[in-house]
Amino acid sequence: MALIVQKFGGTSVGDVERIQNVARRIKATVDEGNQVAVIVSARSGVTNELVARAKAINPRPDEREMDMLLAVGEQETISLTAMALHALDQPAVSRTGRQAGFLTDGAHTRARIIEITGGDINKRLDSGEVVIVAGFQGTTDDGQVTTMGRGGSDLSAVALAAALKADICQIFTDVEGVYTADPRIVPNARKIPEISYEEMLELAAMGSKVMQARAVEFSQKHDVIFEVRSSFNTNPGTIVKAEVPSMEDVEVRGVALDKNQAKVTVTDLPDKPGAAAKVFEAIGRANVVVDMIVQNISRGGAANLTFTVSIDDVHKAVEAVENALPGIGGGTVNYTGDIAKVSVVGVGMRSHAGVAAKLFSILAEHGVNIQMISTSEIKVSVAIDMEDAIKATQAIHDGFDLGA
């Protein structure tokens, strides 16, 4: 007998029929002899409806009241899911975030988990009940309703799995698992059976948005093994867990394409100590995260600085730099969104030398010009022209022999 935490997102519980499907799936897991605790999200669309209603009343709604409002979405789903299990003669009981002991700090709309007591969940599981817990929400120690922000239900699931010392946390979603590349771009991309937390984080951060980074980070920190799998079929998905030696047998686990970057160029910056630092300080104060950076000295003695940021932040970044430049001593800012970032990821790079060199040579063979490069222990990324993005991704996937 295993203790399993299952998480179903908003699409999986989108209507009455889907909730009944979810209930059948849960019951099947119980019938195989497991204890099951479940995290559910709000029905898809409900959160957006609530936000729209709030904004119609107040364009800048109070964050505490937003949490009070948004928490109703999950409270609806937990009770309906419990009722659906009762209809299958499966004992079940619902629990709000508060009732399940999801204690958070008071940072409304983006609360962080402090502790999960689990309430009486273990007792209920031991008595043969399925416990359905509201994802995304928690409570402060003085009883205020909080929510955890985007991807909060994934975090709820792995945190509950950690608290209950579950054997595995199954994340049911609308994809079949984590792939060697986006199958819409690379038709022979392959589902990866097992992947390490680090690889998952790098791939997710690069655009394979299967799960929010902080849920993966939480799993890594608390050693929660989780599986990303489809809620529409019973195929095995991708197991995400701590690195094991055999994972290094392949040099690259997957290739990720990120088209959501913008390139900012600062030219004619005075070539004096601290000039670049001041630029990045200004960007940091604007809460913009810089990804890749290239700096070089032009012939006239002035410096050029090129970096990438998320396309969503580019206006904030450019404005921050423009405001800072007069104090630094001059310079000009330009930007373009016509850029893509392609990355190869894999813990195997630690033992396989020459991954970067092989990547560059593949791109050169296909006539793709590299504008910027960044590397980490398990990742090599290059910035290229947007128009080369798909060709490059396919070539890299083939070149590293990742296909089925």
Place this chain on the structure above:
Amino acid sequence: MALIVQKFGGTSVGDVERIQNVARRIKATVDEGNQVAVIVSARSGVTNELVARAKAINPRPDEREMDMLLAVGEQETISLTAMALHALDQPAVSRTGRQAGFLTDGAHTRARIIEITGGDINKRLDSGEVVIVAGFQGTTDDGQVTTMGRGGSDLSAVALAAALKADICQIFTDVEGVYTADPRIVPNARKIPEISYEEMLELAAMGSKVMQARAVEFSQKHDVIFEVRSSFNTNPGTIVKAEVPSMEDVEVRGVALDKNQAKVTVTDLPDKPGAAAKVFEAIGRANVVVDMIVQNISRGGAANLTFTVSIDDVHKAVEAVENALPGIGGGTVNYTGDIAKVSVVGVGMRSHAGVAAKLFSILAEHGVNIQMISTSEIKVSVAIDMEDAIKATQAIHDGFDLGA
């Protein structure tokens, strides 16, 4: 400065615009120098939607899960109402039933209030905030969500007023107050400025369904003065409070028509001790409340028994009697819904003799045949043919000079 509890029902908070209207009304009360705590219901229609979804999933949904589900309706409205007040620069904060300390027993879907602590409401009011509390819902001492059944928000409002020792509880509704008769039937019916709890209870029970009886009873027990008034205009409504001597100056406060009754007749019942008692025991076991009763002996030595029940319960009542009759020694059951009950109500009857006689003579003058009669200290009721109902109500209203 007064402390006022205001209650707005589902129609009053039915959409974004109406919530904004409610917020303006609350703010106007604050601007007059009052502290205001507010009880709101779910948006009209929301509760029915949730029930429909539950029944689609499980025709007999678990009552605990129904409470979990239904409580979301009010949680949505409290946050939206708080946001609407913020948009008017009025500090405000929402509170669920649990946060406001509405402690109930564990009888899910029909919970009874045990105690209201109020949480931090007094502190918030003192700091200039409006506190918006979810009606209809509470919590058990072990943190389960409960709801109080039909009319629960009215009960929440008067109970909160009692706990906060509010000066008055204003119930905003879709009628202007309590009238001397239903204005749709009696065009010159008059709004009653002040009425006693007993009169309100008798009139409400007779069909003037302005407020649920248990909210009125709670008010009477805890001496909460409340006002029933319109949420669509600023006219004063009807104040409901403990009886004062001047209330006895008028012999009749109002006339009520109840078309929701059925008459059940049991003929040829053996004329022996205990036969009637056994009939009513059987009805009681079926949880049906009997209203008016007439018993008489026919020439052949058999007894006839006639009584009225709510039209909703008539099939249950008839079935119960039919099953009991063989054990009693025979008899035949018949029923008709073609009956109306007209009542005159007023604490003035205690000091004005002859109200019943005057009522009978008014009906006789208008050719209305009386089938059954029942009386209490402050009420006289008669059962008449449904076809006489409107004529009789108008005649009584005129005869007791209740019109404007």
